[in-house]
Amino acid sequence: MAGDTQTVSGYIVHHLTNLTYGKLPAGYHRHDGSTVGEGGAWVMAHGGDEAAAMGFTAIHVDSMIWSIGLGIFFCWFFRRMAKKASADTPSGALNAVEMIVGFVDNTVRDSFHGRNPLVAPLALTVFVWVFLMNLMDLIPVDLIPHTLALLGVEYQKIVPSTDPNITMGMAVGVFILMLYYSITVKGFGFVKELTLNPFNHPVFIPVNLFMEVVGLLAKPFSLGLRLFGNMYAGEMIFILIAALFSAGIAWLVPAGLMQVGWAIFHILIITLQAFIFMVLTIVYLSMAHEDH
């Protein structure tokens, strides 16, 4: 494991591999020399290459646990606040929750031009959930992975939004909602919008269709990758600064200052990316509801 002579890139790559559980194909030679028997084996991967060999069946256990755990925490916390809401003794947490709900409500009110009771709660969930996932990035890089490594858990990526599967999964979820509402609200209008939009003449249908479909697919793709890119780059810089600490005692103060500086700037990035993800979700859903 990352004990003996450990290079910087080894440290970095170690911090970038997820805890993966999946099915190794039969006849695969594992790290510890054993070969997987017939019919493959459901096993925890010991390294990036084994995780790659698992292919489609690989499940990022750590991203799943952290994201679902944060989702449950969000639901529990907001539900407790809603139940305990009392006007006479507002606690600090209650004010914070009210502020967030009010902020999301205003944003939905002025950028969503349809009548759908689902959009405001969806926007609140997306905003707070993505914010909580991004917030994990501020926890010092080695705190949780190393303590878990001592307990025998080899790999750990605690920030779910640095895992493209999570961000693209959410983006595809929004995309499915977009298609569903486009079809239910606009019906045939949606097909007409895709085929006749820029050039309103039947002979241009292939050109229109191509341009509109590319535009439609670019939305979830950029939505998911934007969050992933920001968080991945942010976490990479945290890891690089952490690796800088190994460069000797002279680097202690500069690296510490850089860590604090980047963490403070990263607070803005975290909230901004959660806000943008929410606003774009609202805007895409309101475009799906527009009925010319």
Added chain:
Amino acid sequence: MELIYVAAAIMMGLGGLGAAIGVGLLGGKLIEGSARQPELAPKLQTTFFLGAGLVDAIPIIGVGIAMYLIFVVAG
């Protein structure tokens, strides 16, 4: 294999160039707008942050992929 570093550098550099110009323009327009109508400043600022977030979406994705290239592919 050494070309990967050049590729990553180009990705980050050009992306950064585009984002810098974009956000610079946005910032200029924000200042102009709030100077012309100070009471709109908060609303302009929200729109500025939204725009800035959208402008540097692609460059940041470029940075993410470039860092992946540097550390995972060539690491």
